[in-house]
Every structure is written in C-alpha cells, then in structure tokens.
Amino acid sequence: MSVYDTLAQLRIDLPGARTPAAAYVAYVQTGQLVFLSGHTARREGQPWVGQLGGGLTTAQGQVAARAVAIDLLGTLQAAVGDLNRIRRIVKLTCLVNSSPGYTEHHLVANGASHLLTQVLGARGEHARSAFGVAQIPHGACVEIEMVAEVI
Amino acid sequence: MSVYDTLAQLRIDLPGARTPAAAYVAYVQTGQLVFLSGHTARREGQPWVGQLGGGLTTAQGQVAARAVAIDLLGTLQAAVGDLNRIRRIVKLTCLVNSSPGYTEHHLVANGASHLLTQVLGARGEHARSAFGVAQIPHGACVEIEMVAEVI
Amino acid sequence: MSVYDTLAQLRIDLPGARTPAAAYVAYVQTGQLVFLSGHTARREGQPWVGQLGGGLTTAQGQVAARAVAIDLLGTLQAAVGDLNRIRRIVKLTCLVNSSPGYTEHHLVANGASHLLTQVLGARGEHARSAFGVAQIPHGACVEIEMVAEVI
Numbered sequence: 001m002s003v004y005d006t007l008a009q010l011r012i013d014l015p016g017a018r019t020p021a022a023a024y025v026a027y028v029q030t031g032q033l034v035f036l037s038g039h040t041a042r043r044e045g046q047p048w049v050g051q052l053g054g055g056l057t058t059a060q061g062q063v064a065a066r067a068v069a070i071d072l073l074g075t076l077q078a079a080v081g082d083l084n085r086i087r088r089i090v091k092l093t094c095l096v097n098s099s100p101g102y103t104e105h106h107l108v109a110n111g112a113s114h115l116l117t118q119v120l121g122a123r124g125e126h127a128r129s130a131f132g133v134a135q136i137p138h139g140a141c142v143e144i145e146m147v148a149e150v151i
Numbered sequence: 152m153s154v155y156d157t158l159a160q161l162r163i164d165l166p167g168a169r170t171p172a173a174a175y176v177a178y179v180q181t182g183q184l185v186f187l188s189g190h191t192a193r194r195e196g197q198p199w200v201g202q203l204g205g206g207l208t209t210a211q212g213q214v215a216a217r218a219v220a221i222d223l224l225g226t227l228q229a230a231v232g233d234l235n236r237i238r239r240i241v242k243l244t245c246l247v248n249s250s251p252g253y254t255e256h257h258l259v260a261n262g263a264s265h266l267l268t269q270v271l272g273a274r275g276e277h278a279r280s281a282f283g284v285a286q287i288p289h290g291a292c293v294e295i296e297m298v299a300e301v302i
Numbered sequence: 303m304s305v306y307d308t309l310a311q312l313r314i315d316l317p318g319a320r321t322p323a324a325a326y327v328a329y330v331q332t333g334q335l336v337f338l339s340g341h342t343a344r345r346e347g348q349p350w351v352g353q354l355g356g357g358l359t360t361a362q363g364q365v366a367a368r369a370v371a372i373d374l375l376g377t378l379q380a381a382v383g384d385l386n387r388i389r390r391i392v393k394l395t396c397l398v399n400s401s402p403g404y405t406e407h408h409l410v411a412n413g414a415s416h417l418l419t420q421v422l423g424a425r426g427e428h429a430r431s432a433f434g435v436a437q438i439p440h441g442a443c444v445e446i447e448m449v450a451e452v453i
Contacts, residue, residue, distance in 0.1 A: 241332050264326050279324075
C-alpha cells in the first residue's frame, strides 16, 4: 500500500517543508541519508509553548510529538519527492522541554515514534534518543530531528 | 587479537541487545553505519538514578558511563554479529544528568571512551560530544548514543 | 574562488585541529562523511564561560558561536587537508548553555551558521538543531558539533 493511502486513512494532511526559523535549511541529503533539522512543536501555526512536568502532561507532550512527526514527514516529502522512496527512518533525537523532576521523555517521544510506524510500517522503526533539555527555541515543548535513508 | 580475547581479559560479559524502553528499536544499520539508540545507565537491572553535581560524584558518573559503554557493545554485537567486524567507533553523544553548576561532563564521558579504546584499540577512538541535560528518562544519571562503522 | 581567498578577505586565521579535552579524537571520517566532536566556545585560549539568559546576551552568544565555527573549520581542514574538498556542511548541532527562561538558541546558533555560509557559500548551508542545555564542559556558553561531506 502506498504511504499516501495510509496517510489518507489516518486523515493526515502533510504540510510543506518546514521554513527554518533562522540561518539554516530544513534538510540536507548526503548519499542515501537525509538529515532533517530539528523541528519544534507548533500548534495552529504558532510555537507550542510549554514544559513537561511544568504545566504540560505526558499525554499532551505525546500529541505535540506526534504533530512534530507529521511536520518531519512533510519536510521529508519535500526532500525526496515521494515518501514511498523512504527505505528506513534511521534515527530520531527527541528533545523534551523538561522540568528538573520530569522523567518520562521516552513516553513523550512515543507520540512521534508511533506515528512513524503507523505511516511507514517496518520502514518507520528507528533508533532513538530522548532526553530532557533546559529550553527549546521559542519556548516550544518538544523538538525532534531525524535521519532517514532513501532508496 | 580478537575483541573477545580482550573482553575476556577485562572480565567483561556482554549483555544482549538493550530492550528499548519504548516504541523504537535498539539500532538501525544503513550502509556501513550502525546508529545505536540512546542507552541509559543501569545498575543491577534497574535505572541508575541520580544527578552529577547533585549527589553523584564524577568518579561515580565514570563508572556509570563505563557500564553504558558495555551495554552499547552488547547491542552492537547483536547488530553486527561479531565485534571483530567493527571498523571504527565513529561518534558518541554522552548526555549527563547535570546540576546547573556541574561542568565535568567530559570526565564522566571518559568512563565510556576509555572502555571502548581498551576493548577495540585504535578502532575504538571516536569523535564525541558530552554535555549536561536537564533530565534523562527514568531519572538515569547518564545516557549515551553511538554511531559505528562496520566492514 | 578558493575557500582560502574568502578566509583571507574575512581576515580569519584558522587554528589547527582542536585538541580534545578528554579521551576522544577531534574528528572521524567514515566514507565521505566527517563527524567532528563537540567544540566548546573558547576566548583567548580559555573556556568562554557563561550562560545565555544568565549574564550573556544573545549578541554575545552569536560571537561565541561564530568563534566555535572558525574552530570547527580549523579541525575540518586538519581532517581533509584542503577545505576546497568540502562538498557540503551537512548538519550542525548547537548546544546553548541556557537559563530556564532563555528561548533564542536559534539566534545564537546563527553566529555559526552565517560564518559557514560566508566562507563556503551554498556548500555551507546545513541542517541544524539548536537547543538549551543544562551545562557544558568547563562551563562554556556554547558547544557545537558538525557533520560534513567531502568529495
């Protein structure tokens, strides 16, 4: 089944490539690897501000992480033209805007990981790191970067 | 000398691949590169909880980082079948659960770096970043991710 | 135009490869990719200590990030021999020593990104992540790691 059939079933509309907030580009391909810039969580076109363990719940963080994964897929589509050309999502790095005592970053990151395997199946299974950072640009609650392999 | 002779001399028993704590996989190989997920410090099968500069000393952090490196080698062995096939440890990223005033993350990370060069010799010499993060999943004191090159 | 003509115009003297502060190496090449270790900000040969949002301004952070980018180019030159062999700067990860309320890490990172595109033109345009960390080795204000592609 085409990735686009799955996206339609999930009622997901992919955005275009993320417009970088500063002096960099959204992705760079080198050989068969595509490195995507860190994408910060957004909601209704604005930074999704907040901190896990300091106002936001794990469930809210998961929704934010899922939204970032959709934005990453939008950028990835712009990078490679057709998501069916993705051989594998290689690696995610999930940064969670985290209060000193919050320790469920891995559960927040699952919001992104589940979306990727829903859309891409086994090709969406990735290596991953998740951890809590002191802050994120614009005060966003989650930032995720990705490495993907294309055919 | 085989990597396994060295491990035997050091009396190190490699574990199997780390079981991911959430919706991801322990490693992904793409071309000749293997990306390993962030491995959090564990002790006696439980998260090695604590903060550097907030209860844990640099020496304790080094022991934790060394333990993570052994776990990474266990995962790497599961990924490639035989550690003698490792051409190079390319890169480590060492995250240290750090109080605001703690500044010896590089010394903590040496616990992992020394182990890798002990076991793999020149093939174990790697690029590295080390820094202090706000928190780590399960409250672990150290998390390390790795990129390795196989023959 | 040669990269070295541009550097001369900008009156930039490249340093040699950074001497690692601990048990790792400044760079590792694998295939056509060069992974550079995290380079911490230095000023007059000493760690550039400070925190964004806690004493240092965004403008000061940009100067520090630019200095790190010059040091990274020095290491990259040592790695590949001739910067004209650089096909692309692939990825920067910019860690900003950040107070809990500071949210302009992307602007700090621009100090490095602008320098790279000034020196390398389109080949200097990179994917990037920037975020705030709890601390950096030696208390430095900025740490940046890089992936570059060589011809």
